[in-house]
Amino acid sequence: MDPMLVLPLVLLAVMGFMMWRGNKKRAAQQQELRSKIGVGAEVMTQTGIYGTITDIDEANNVTTIETTPGTSLRVHSTTIINVVSPNVPDDASALSADAEELAKEQEESKSADAPAEATAAAEATAASSESGARDADEDDDKRSSDSK
Numbered sequence: 001m002d003p004m005l006v007l008p009l010v011l012l013a014v015m016g017f018m019m020w021r022g023n024k025k026r027a028a029q030q031q032e033l034r035s036k037i038g039v040g041a042e043v044m045t046q047t048g049i050y051g052t053i054t055d056i057d058e059a060n061n062v063t064t065i066e067t068t069p070g071t072s073l074r075v076h077s078t079t080i081i082n083v084v085s086p087n088v089p090d091d092a093s094a095l096s097a098d099a100e101e102l103a104k105e106q107e108e109s110k111s112a113d114a115p116a117e118a119t120a121a122a123e124a125t126a127a128s129s130e131s132g133a134r135d136a137d138e139d140d141d142k143r144s145s146d147s148k
Contacts, residue, residue: 036083037063044082045075 051065063077
Protein backbone atom coordinates (compact mmCIF):
# COMPACT_ATOMS: atom_id res chain seq x y z
CA MET A 1 0.00 0.00 0.00
CA ASP A 2 1.10 3.50 -0.75
CA PRO A 3 2.26 5.45 2.38
CA MET A 4 0.78 8.64 0.94
CA LEU A 5 -2.65 7.00 1.04
CA VAL A 6 -2.27 5.47 4.51
CA LEU A 7 -1.22 8.68 6.29
CA PRO A 8 -4.40 10.67 5.49
CA LEU A 9 -6.56 7.68 6.43
CA VAL A 10 -4.78 7.35 9.80
CA LEU A 11 -5.13 11.09 10.44
CA LEU A 12 -8.82 10.94 9.55
CA ALA A 13 -9.34 8.03 11.94
CA VAL A 14 -7.53 9.84 14.78
CA MET A 15 -9.56 13.00 14.17
CA GLY A 16 -12.82 11.02 14.18
CA PHE A 17 -11.85 9.33 17.45
CA MET A 18 -11.02 12.66 19.10
CA MET A 19 -14.34 14.18 18.01
CA TRP A 20 -16.27 11.15 19.27
CA ARG A 21 -14.43 11.26 22.61
CA GLY A 22 -15.11 14.99 23.02
CA ASN A 23 -18.81 14.54 22.31
CA LYS A 24 -18.98 11.70 24.81
CA LYS A 25 -17.40 13.85 27.53
CA ARG A 26 -19.69 16.78 26.73
CA ALA A 27 -22.76 14.54 26.90
CA ALA A 28 -21.64 13.20 30.29
CA GLN A 29 -21.19 16.76 31.59
CA GLN A 30 -24.67 17.72 30.34
CA GLN A 31 -26.18 14.67 32.02
CA GLU A 32 -24.45 15.55 35.30
CA LEU A 33 -25.72 19.14 35.06
CA ARG A 34 -29.29 17.99 34.38
CA SER A 35 -29.16 15.71 37.43
CA LYS A 36 -28.19 18.67 39.65
CA ILE A 37 -30.94 20.96 38.37
CA GLY A 38 -34.00 21.07 40.59
CA VAL A 39 -36.28 23.47 42.41
CA GLY A 40 -34.20 25.47 44.89
CA ALA A 41 -30.90 25.09 43.02
CA GLU A 42 -28.76 28.21 42.53
CA VAL A 43 -27.99 28.44 38.79
CA MET A 44 -26.34 30.63 36.16
CA THR A 45 -27.70 31.15 32.65
CA GLN A 46 -25.74 31.59 29.42
CA THR A 47 -26.11 35.35 29.73
CA GLY A 48 -24.61 35.38 33.22
CA ILE A 49 -27.84 35.82 35.18
CA TYR A 50 -27.76 34.15 38.59
CA GLY A 51 -30.89 32.99 40.33
CA THR A 52 -32.72 30.25 42.18
CA ILE A 53 -34.99 27.84 40.34
CA THR A 54 -38.59 28.18 41.52
CA ASP A 55 -40.40 26.12 38.87
CA ILE A 56 -39.56 23.70 36.07
CA ASP A 57 -42.01 23.02 33.23
CA GLU A 58 -40.51 20.04 31.43
CA ALA A 59 -43.38 19.81 28.93
CA ASN A 60 -42.64 23.28 27.54
CA ASN A 61 -38.91 23.21 28.43
CA VAL A 62 -39.26 26.39 30.51
CA THR A 63 -37.60 27.11 33.86
CA THR A 64 -38.61 29.95 36.16
CA ILE A 65 -35.71 31.58 38.00
CA GLU A 66 -36.01 34.05 40.88
CA THR A 67 -33.12 36.51 40.53
CA THR A 68 -34.07 38.80 43.42
CA PRO A 69 -36.95 38.48 45.87
CA GLY A 70 -40.09 39.15 43.87
CA THR A 71 -38.38 39.11 40.44
CA SER A 72 -38.89 35.97 38.38
CA LEU A 73 -37.58 35.22 34.91
CA ARG A 74 -38.86 32.53 32.57
CA VAL A 75 -36.01 31.06 30.53
CA HIS A 76 -35.55 28.12 28.21
CA SER A 77 -34.20 25.20 30.20
CA THR A 78 -31.16 24.75 27.98
CA THR A 79 -29.92 28.26 28.79
CA ILE A 80 -28.92 27.05 32.26
CA ILE A 81 -25.22 26.27 31.96
CA ASN A 82 -24.05 25.97 35.55
CA VAL A 83 -25.33 24.95 38.94
CA VAL A 84 -23.63 27.20 41.47
CA SER A 85 -22.59 25.48 44.67
CA PRO A 86 -20.97 27.34 47.53
CA ASN A 87 -17.49 26.16 48.49
CA VAL A 88 -18.07 25.74 52.20
CA PRO A 89 -16.05 23.10 54.02
CA ASP A 90 -17.77 20.69 56.40
CA ASP A 91 -15.61 21.94 59.26
CA ALA A 92 -16.07 25.66 59.98
CA SER A 93 -12.72 25.81 61.81
CA ALA A 94 -11.01 25.51 58.43
CA LEU A 95 -12.51 28.87 57.46
CA SER A 96 -10.98 30.69 60.42
CA ALA A 97 -7.61 28.99 59.88
CA ASP A 98 -7.63 29.99 56.21
CA ALA A 99 -8.53 33.57 57.11
CA GLU A 100 -5.67 33.76 59.60
CA GLU A 101 -3.18 32.38 57.05
CA LEU A 102 -4.39 34.83 54.42
CA ALA A 103 -4.02 37.76 56.82
CA LYS A 104 -0.47 36.68 57.70
CA GLU A 105 0.48 36.34 54.03
CA GLN A 106 -0.91 39.78 53.23
CA GLU A 107 0.96 41.29 56.17
CA GLU A 108 4.22 39.65 55.11
CA SER A 109 3.83 40.74 51.50
CA LYS A 110 3.15 44.33 52.57
CA SER A 111 6.22 44.43 54.81
CA ALA A 112 8.37 42.83 52.10
CA ASP A 113 7.06 45.21 49.43
CA ALA A 114 7.46 48.35 51.55
CA PRO A 115 11.27 48.74 51.11
CA ALA A 116 10.99 47.92 47.41
CA GLU A 117 8.19 50.48 46.98
CA ALA A 118 10.21 53.14 48.84
CA THR A 119 13.24 52.46 46.62
CA ALA A 120 11.10 52.59 43.49
CA ALA A 121 9.52 55.87 44.60
CA ALA A 122 12.94 57.40 45.32
CA GLU A 123 14.25 56.31 41.92
CA ALA A 124 11.17 57.74 40.19
CA THR A 125 11.60 61.05 42.00
CA ALA A 126 15.29 61.21 41.10
CA ALA A 127 14.57 60.37 37.47
CA SER A 128 11.88 63.01 37.20
CA SER A 129 14.11 65.68 38.77
CA GLU A 130 16.95 64.77 36.38
CA SER A 131 14.66 64.92 33.36
CA GLY A 132 13.26 68.24 34.61
CA ALA A 133 16.79 69.66 34.93
CA ARG A 134 17.66 68.40 31.44
CA ASP A 135 14.54 70.01 30.00
CA ALA A 136 15.36 73.32 31.68
CA ASP A 137 18.93 73.21 30.28
CA GLU A 138 17.62 72.50 26.79
CA ASP A 139 15.16 75.42 27.06
CA ASP A 140 17.98 77.74 28.13
CA ASP A 141 20.09 76.57 25.19
CA LYS A 142 17.24 77.22 22.76
CA ARG A 143 16.63 80.71 24.14
CA SER A 144 20.28 81.65 23.93
CA SER A 145 20.54 80.39 20.34
CA ASP A 146 17.35 82.28 19.40
CA SER A 147 18.65 85.54 20.86
CA LYS A 148 21.87 85.35 18.79
